[in-house]
Amino acid sequence: MPIPVHVVTGFLDAGKTTFLNEFLQCPELRDAERAVFRFESGEATFSGARCADFPIPKRELDAQPDGVAERMGAILRERAVDEIWIEWNGMTPFAALQSLLAHPALRGLCKLGKVIYVADAAKLEALAGRTGSAPAEQMASCDFAVVRGVYTARGLKKFQRLLRAFNPGLRVHRAICQDDILKEFSGKKLSPWLRFLIPIVPAVALYLLAAPLLEPPVPLNKIVNIFLGIILQAIPFLIIGVLLSSVIRIFVSGAFIENRFPRHPALGMPAAILAGFCLPVCDCASIPIFRSLVEKGVPLPTAITFMTVTPVINPVVMLSTYYAFGGNMRFMLARVLLGVASAVLIGFTFALRPPKTPITSGGALAATMPCDCGCLEDAESVTGIGGKLGLLLRHAQAEFFDVGKYLVIGVFVSAVFQAFGAGAFASAQSGAGLAASMAVMMLMGFVLSLCSSSDAVVARSFASGFPPGALLGFLVFGPMMDIKNVLMLSSRFSKRFVARLTVCAFAICFATVFLFSFFGGVSL
Amino acid sequence: MTAFARARALNPQVCLELLCHASFSVLLFSLTHSGKYLTYVTPRMAPYLYFAAAVMLLWAGADAFRLFRPRNRVRVAHCLVPAIPILLLLLPHSPLSASDVGYGYAGGSAFAGPGAQSAAQAAAREAEGDLEFGEPQDEITATDASSGAFIEVEDDAFYSWLNELYMNLDTYVGCQISVTGFVFKDPETLAADEFVPARLGMTCCVADLVPYGLVCKYAAAGELAPDTWVKVRGVVRKGEYAGFEEPQIEVTSVEPAEPVEGYIYPFEY
Numbered sequence: 001m002p003i004p005v006h007v008v009t010g011f012l013d014a015g016k017t018t019f020l021n022e023f024l025q026c027p028e029l030r031d032a033e034r035a036v037f038r039f040e041s042g043e044a045t046f047s048g049a050r051c052a053d054f055p056i057p058k059r060e061l062d063a064q065p066d067g068v069a070e071r072m073g074a075i076l077r078e079r080a081v082d083e084i085w086i087e088w089n090g091m092t093p094f095a096a097l098q099s100l101l102a103h104p105a106l107r108g109l110c111k112l113g114k115v116i117y118v119a120d121a122a123k124l125e126a127l128a129g130r131t132g133s134a135p136a137e138q139m140a141s142c143d144f145a146v147v148r149g150v151y152t153a154r155g156l157k158k159f160q161r162l163l164r165a166f167n168p169g170l171r172v173h174r175a176i177c178q179d180d181i182l183k184e185f186s187g188k189k190l191s192p193w194l195r196f197l198i199p200i201v202p203a204v205a206l207y208l209l210a211a212p213l214l215e216p217p218v219p220l221n222k223i224v225n226i227f228l229g230i231i232l233q234a235i236p237f238l239i240i241g242v243l244l245s246s247v248i249r250i251f252v253s254g255a256f257i258e259n260r261f262p263r264h265p266a267l268g269m270p271a272a273i274l275a276g277f278c279l280p281v282c283d284c285a286s287i288p289i290f291r292s293l294v295e296k297g298v299p300l301p302t303a304i305t306f307m308t309v310t311p312v313i314n315p316v317v318m319l320s321t322y323y324a325f326g327g328n329m330r331f332m333l334a335r336v337l338l339g340v341a342s343a344v345l346i347g348f349t350f351a352l353r354p355p356k357t358p359i360t361s362g363g364a365l366a367a368t369m370p371c372d373c374g375c376l377e378d379a380e381s382v383t384g385i386g387g388k389l390g391l392l393l394r395h396a397q398a399e400f401f402d403v404g405k406y407l408v409i410g411v412f413v414s415a416v417f418q419a420f421g422a423g424a425f426a427s428a429q430s431g432a433g434l435a436a437s438m439a440v441m442m443l444m445g446f447v448l449s450l451c452s453s454s455d456a457v458v459a460r461s462f463a464s465g466f467p468p469g470a471l472l473g474f475l476v477f478g479p480m481m482d483i484k485n486v487l488m489l490s491s492r493f494s495k496r497f498v499a500r501l502t503v504c505a506f507a508i509c510f511a512t513v514f515l516f517s518f519f520g521g522v523s524l
Numbered sequence: 525m526t527a528f529a530r531a532r533a534l535n536p537q538v539c540l541e542l543l544c545h546a547s548f549s550v551l552l553f554s555l556t557h558s559g560k561y562l563t564y565v566t567p568r569m570a571p572y573l574y575f576a577a578a579v580m581l582l583w584a585g586a587d588a589f590r591l592f593r594p595r596n597r598v599r600v601a602h603c604l605v606p607a608i609p610i611l612l613l614l615l616p617h618s619p620l621s622a623s624d625v626g627y628g629y630a631g632g633s634a635f636a637g638p639g640a641q642s643a644a645q646a647a648a649r650e651a652e653g654d655l656e657f658g659e660p661q662d663e664i665t666a667t668d669a670s671s672g673a674f675i676e677v678e679d680d681a682f683y684s685w686l687n688e689l690y691m692n693l694d695t696y697v698g699c700q701i702s703v704t705g706f707v708f709k710d711p712e713t714l715a716a717d718e719f720v721p722a723r724l725g726m727t728c729c730v731a732d733l734v735p736y737g738l739v740c741k742y743a744a745a746g747e748l749a750p751d752t753w754v755k756v757r758g759v760v761r762k763g764e765y766a767g768f769e770e771p772q773i774e775v776t777s778v779e780p781a782e783p784v785e786g787y788i789y790p791f792e793y
Binding site: 196203 | 582611615617729
């Protein structure tokens with residue numbers, strides 16, 4: 001039987017040794033013949049209680065990994081060890097530990113058990129920025145985390161959010177709650193195949209059995225059809241978006257953007273609008289591109305203008321609006337120009353009052369990391385065009401999953417709304433003034449999350465019940481911000497930023513369209 | 525050492541991702557190739573769907589190189605992103621029919637028929653010169669069609685005929701016509717003695733289906749059950765809707781018909 005190898009990782013002085021000292025003395029821990037290999041030499045002294053201690057300097061590991069593996073193998077054969085602990089160096093990639101364990105001298109002898117990330121809350125944010133991808137990779141590889149220096153539930157939550165930027169769903173325990181740690185430690189890992197099948201099998205069974213019973217009150221068939229319709233339409237564009245975004249990330253250097261891209265918003269805005277026109281993609285594609293632009297150092301106001309203008313200004317959208325409204329050129333122009341004006345204004349509000357807190361969801365920590373896409377394993381070592389293309393594919397794939405999950409949720413919500421009919425919206429505003437009708441229509445645009453190339457037809461079908469101004473509100477605001485966009489943005493950006501952007505876009509679109517309608521407007 | 529012993533453990537996450545990408549790719553390809561995609565999106569999407577299938581296949585291929593790379597924290601939840609659409613595509617469901625389309629969308633006026641259509645078609649004409657709608661032109665050869673030429677609107681030429689009638693109404697006034705559609709009645713836009721033998725038209729995807737068709741004058745319109753399929757025979761006449769001249773049908777007979785499968789795709793520019 002292979003010996004389980006439990007690993008403690010984290011920065012130097014994060015408290016790894018202290019954690020081991022405390023944990024191994026825990027009375028509830030089973031008695032076992034333990035060997036502890038320590039690849040880190042911090043300030044704390046290892047007590048060595050209830051185990052045999054083998055310090056291995058990092059120098060030795062770097063210089064002769066084969067020798068280290070053989071030495072470990074010899075120790076394991078010599079003694080009747082039944083549990084191994086490793087204190088892993090905070091600056092060494094976790095992948096190096098995995099290849100160490102896969103070394104011929106050790107393979108078959110031991111297998112990876114629990115990987116515990118130990119962190120000191122006070123030091124973590126300050127350290128992470130200066131240290132390359134190894135710490136991020138360690139955070140991403142651990143099974144659970146233990147944090148010290150956190151005293152409140154709120155503090156714990158904040159810290160958990162920080163780590164979850166790298167390791168979604170990670171559970172974090174406070175160092176003083178030893179019972180929780182022990183429980184987490186002795187829990188069994190469920191097979192990944194089971195974890196995948198557990199939600200799927202009952203859902204499929206339920207669908208097959210319960211579907212006929214649900215209709216008519218729940219239009220399940222219609223929800224499924226609408227969901228698939230929007231998904232099939234969105235996925236190719238999402239793929240285009242993540243591919244372009246990955247090209248920007250991997251082939252365009254930050255320095256290039258720094259030198260070539262106009263810093264001043266007055267020049268940057270036209271560039272953003274032009275870029276939006278040249279990329280005939282809808283909002284599913286512009287959000288991933290927005291993410292990479294921001295990360296590459298494009299000024300935030302310009303990037304925001306790019307993201308909000310792209311779905312309105314692209315030629316396909318213009319054409320479909322033109323046809324849907326019976327060749328009404330003025331209406332189409334009104335939509336495009338109001339969209340451009342609103343996008344520029346939204347961008348400018350972010351130039352006037354730049355966000356004070358970091359806009360990415362992992363806080364300062366995630367913002368400084370090279371990439372959080374899960375392809376950290378050898379991101380730094382990739383050189384040459386072949387390697388870069390491989391990285392591009394992997395990066396695009398990771399981003400597809402990342403943004404895709406929010407797309408799926410958003411589309412599902414919108415499919416449910418559409419299946420139940422939007423009649424409620426229409427009746428909510430009958431007889432109300434322009435402002436109320438506009439608000440209702442814009443809210444509907446937000447909820448329905450239609451693709452910008454198809455929303456014109458839907459807007460046309462409302463023409464009898466709503467004034468042209470309200471339809472414009474729907475067509476200008478809807479593609480900029482809707483449920484699926486908000487969800488896709490929150491995959492990377494802080495709630496605060498997404499909320500500000502949404503409210504700001506709503507207010508500005510409302511204002512521009514309302515003023516336009518007030519001073520003449522356009523007729524159908 | 526045997527090859528088996530040298531082989532390292534399979535990385536379940538990469539394996540699952542590979543399976544998802546590969547099956548989604550195959551499914552997208554067969555859906556597009558077989559034409560089944562038309563129940564969800566318009567023909568315009570075909571190249572995009574092939575493109576998506578190709579990228580998915582590429583991703584699956586790239587995954588194959590990483591199958592044996594070890595990974596401690598195995599994630600699976602993200603694989604639901606392709607898995608959910610794959611499962612829903614495979615699980616039984618039927619295309620939407622007349623009764624599924626909520627006219628409630630616009631409080632009853634979702635009917636994109638008359639006004640919107642004629643104007644849209646005029647625009648299409650202007651924008652792109654003479655549109656080629658082969659079939660109607662081929663069938664109607666005589667310009668003296670008014671003498672009782674018979675227009676049999678084939679199911680797959682429904683929209684071309686609709687368009688042709690709007691464009692060259694004067695040519696066809698007085699012609700005999702027969703057309704199959706479901707009975708669409710909308711108290712807000714149609715009178716009590718009017719109905720439309722309609723087909724569902726898709727602009728972008730199945731979420732935006734609206735009925736298309738010609739308004740029929742029929743005294744017994746009230747007796748027709750909405751959403752049932754009928755074959756209408758009658759004479760083309762010039763009617764008016766919202767200030768626009770439009771072709772309508774003076775009904776001579778209405779008989780039950782088999783439902784016609786498939787949607788029409790009016791905005792295939």
